Amino acid sequence: MDLSRRSFSLSVLAIAACRSVGAEAADGPPPKPGFALDPDPATVTPVHHTEAEWKAVLDSEAYHVLREQGTERAFTGRYWDNHAKGRYGCAGCALTLFRSDDKFESGTGWPSFTQPIKADRVAVASDTTLGMVRDEVACARCGGHLGHVFDDGPAPTGKRYCMDSVSLIFVAG
Numbered sequence: 001m002d003l004s005r006r007s008f009s010l011s012v013l014a015i016a017a018c019r020s021v022g023a024e025a026a027d028g029p030p031p032k033p034g035f036a037l038d039p040d041p042a043t044v045t046p047v048h049h050t051e052a053e054w055k056a057v058l059d060s061e062a063y064h065v066l067r068e069q070g071t072e073r074a075f076t077g078r079y080w081d082n083h084a085k086g087r088y089g090c091a092g093c094a095l096t097l098f099r100s101d102d103k104f105e106s107g108t109g110w111p112s113f114t115q116p117i118k119a120d121r122v123a124v125a126s127d128t129t130l131g132m133v134r135d136e137v138a139c140a141r142c143g144g145h146l147g148h149v150f151d152d153g154p155a156p157t158g159k160r161y162c163m164d165s166v167s168l169i170f171v172a173g
């Protein structure tokens with residue numbers, strides 16, 4: 001990390017910290033990028049981190065999508081054309097979310113799945129931004145925004161979980 005980026009990160013952290021003092025209770029800092037995916041937890045327990053803590057560990061694009069409900073541009077992410085066998089975890093908290101066996105070619109430019117690895121790994125809520133009614137998909141543990149789910153997917157579920165690559169971490173195997 002070069003010095004200019006470091007000082008920028010620290011100033012962002014300081015500003016964010018000022019805003020959130022006393023406003024949020026946290027479970028300690030989130031894991032640093034590069035962590036291993038969680039093996040299968042029996043239950044998913046929600047965690048909470050302050051926005052300052054998220055900004056300290058996520059790069060700006062990941063922060064924008066995961067924490068500000070952003071969307072990466074189609075065909076620009078790291079996984080839309082990934083055909084390797086493995087699992088995809090949350091880039092915020094490492095919870096395992098999807099597997100390559102459920103990934104399909106949607107032609108949208110975003111990694112698309114017919115289902116999560118277990119139903120309790122994701123939380124779905126109505127999203128009415130941008131003049132559309134869509135079902136937003138978030139990580140059930142850290143609340144990070146992952147993408148949206150639509151009813152035009154292939155068998156066996158008929159669902160299309162349309163995810164942002166930046167919200168996911170792929171581990172081969």
Ligand SMILES: [Zn+2]
Pocket residue numbers: 090091092093094095139140141142143144
């Ligand atoms: Zn998460």
